[in-house]
Amino acid sequence: MIARAAALCLAAFVAISAIAAVRAGDAAAPLPGDSLYNLDALWTNQDGVPLKLSRMRGKFVVVAMGYTNCPDLCPAIVADMLWIDAHLPRDLAARVRFAFVSIDPKRDTPPKLKAFAEAFGVDQTRWTFLTGDDDSVRDLAEALGFRYRRNAQGGFDHSAIISLLDEDGEIAFQQNGVAASSQEFLSKLETLAQSAD
Amino acid sequence: MRGAGWAAFAALLVASPAAAESRSAVVPAGFYAPFERVKAVGAASPATEETVPVPAFRLDVTPVTNGEFLAFVTEHAEWRRSTIKPLLADAHYLRRWTDDLTLVDEAQRNEPVTNVSWFAARAYCRAQGKRLPTTTEWEYALADAGRGQDEVRRISLEWFAKPNAQRLGPVGAGYRNGYGLVDMVGLVWEWTLDYDVFAMSAETRDPNGKDAAAFCGGAAAGVRDPNDYPAFMRFSLRASLKASDTADNLGFRCAGNP
Numbered sequence: 001m002i003a004r005a006a007a008l009c010l011a012a013f014v015a016i017s018a019i020a021a022v023r024a025g026d027a028a029a030p031l032p033g034d035s036l037y038n039l040d041a042l043w044t045n046q047d048g049v050p051l052k053l054s055r056m057r058g059k060f061v062v063v064a065m066g067y068t069n070c071p072d073l074c075p076a077i078v079a080d081m082l083w084i085d086a087h088l089p090r091d092l093a094a095r096v097r098f099a100f101v102s103i104d105p106k107r108d109t110p111p112k113l114k115a116f117a118e119a120f121g122v123d124q125t126r127w128t129f130l131t132g133d134d135d136s137v138r139d140l141a142e143a144l145g146f147r148y149r150r151n152a153q154g155g156f157d158h159s160a161i162i163s164l165l166d167e168d169g170e171i172a173f174q175q176n177g178v179a180a181s182s183q184e185f186l187s188k189l190e191t192l193a194q195s196a197d
Numbered sequence: 198m199r200g201a202g203w204a205a206f207a208a209l210l211v212a213s214p215a216a217a218e219s220r221s222a223v224v225p226a227g228f229y230a231p232f233e234r235v236k237a238v239g240a241a242s243p244a245t246e247e248t249v250p251v252p253a254f255r256l257d258v259t260p261v262t263n264g265e266f267l268a269f270v271t272e273h274a275e276w277r278r279s280t281i282k283p284l285l286a287d288a289h290y291l292r293r294w295t296d297d298l299t300l301v302d303e304a305q306r307n308e309p310v311t312n313v314s315w316f317a318a319r320a321y322c323r324a325q326g327k328r329l330p331t332t333t334e335w336e337y338a339l340a341d342a343g344r345g346q347d348e349v350r351r352i353s354l355e356w357f358a359k360p361n362a363q364r365l366g367p368v369g370a371g372y373r374n375g376y377g378l379v380d381m382v383g384l385v386w387e388w389t390l391d392y393d394v395f396a397m398s399a400e401t402r403d404p405n406g407k408d409a410a411a412f413c414g415g416a417a418a419g420v421r422d423p424n425d426y427p428a429f430m431r432f433s434l435r436a437s438l439k440a441s442d443t444a445d446n447l448g449f450r451c452a453g454n455p
Contacts, residue, residue, distance in 0.1 A: 033282040033283040034282065034284045036284065038284050038285070039284075138390070139316070139319075142316070142393075143440065145439065147393050147394060148394075149391060
């Protein structure tokens with residue numbers, strides 16, 4: 001009888017584990033084919049720590065690309081991300097990460113990214129500023145639909161896109177252009193979180 | 198014995214670096230007048246006679262063939278039709294092939310590979326120690342220092358007028374330009390590294406301004422030659438693409454350092 005109960009408990013445990021294993025964002029489950037985390041590039045964050053984007057798996061990620069010397073557009077992009085962060089419900093904030101990926105890896109060294117992060121006063125436990133090699137930047141940009149090129153002023157002409165990744169790294173929503181308020185983005189994020197619960 | 202000797206000689210030819218080198222041609226350094234005239238923020242009009250320096254580079258003589266791409270996917274299983282991630286190619290990837298590792302027939306081996314995404318083209322070139330050419334490099338190579346431009350235009354217009362053929366025909370049979378490059382036009386469209394830069398909106402360059410280039414007619418004022426219909430077609434086609442897109446008449450060739 002005890003053996004039978006133990007077997008039942010074991011079966012229940014295995015079943016629960018199996019359900020948990022296929023939960024979105026579970027690191028043990030295979031990645032969906034259109035997940036950005038299939039790009040296997042190695043990045044370096046503002047603290048000089050190497051990491052892959054897939055490290056953020058299991059969180060909702062707000063990601064944008066730009067560069068720190070950018071005079072107008074990138075501060076506006078970061079401002080939109082800050083707006084989103086500031087308006088996140090408290091219980092959701094811990095489940096969200098922010099990533100700003102440089103398109104200017106030659107100049108945007110980790111110390112430069114660190115200073116950029118500090119200038120905006122963001123919570124660096126939840127915000128990551130990344131630099132990588134040119135190939136990795138190009139691959140990620142293409143996957144996000146982000147367009148950029150060097151301009152004659154020594155900077156870049158580029159898109160303004162803020163993307164929302166679900167827990168498995170799939171693009172759930174994109175805001176094109178900067179906005180006075182990113183209310184639509186925030187609503188999508190809240191809806192995504194509710195559907196994941 | 199004589200046959201065996203010839204086979205060995207042929208194998209040596211295939212394997213020798215000199216033979217591999219002959220797959221590409223050196224395009225010498227020079228200046229390129231971009232098709233698109235970018236209006237600097239705050240400027241009243243686009244720059245007029247702006248040229249950009251282009252360092253020397255190598256470019257494959259012909260587009261990459263099905264046979265060459267088959268050898269690549271045979272070695273790199275993650276780029277096969279049945280295994281590629283949807284992030285990296287759409288559902289039409291390599292659809293002209295019979296299956297993962299089988300071409301329709303032997304003739305297809307020497308036809309240009311098509312239905313390959315930007316990601317796949319880039320991975321192929323990387324595996325050869327090469328890269329995709331930039332749009333500037335590709336267009337500079339086509340410009341051919343001014344040689345044969347009437348011929349390029351004629352071939353382009355005839356090509357546009359024809360419906361897509363079921364079979365593309367072998368590479369290497371088309372017009373050879375002054376650098377020794379063949380089939381730059383008339384056979385397939387070709388991916389470039391930064392294929393999408395032409396599609397950048399006026400707002401991207403001047404996010405807070407009322408840029409005239411954003412309005413109808415503005416585009417024609419911002420190109421080198423508004424009458425160069427084939428160039429409009431090339432830049433528009435590239436601008437319409439996403440990196441995971443594939444098409445029946447879209448291939449590529451690789452570039453490298455001289």
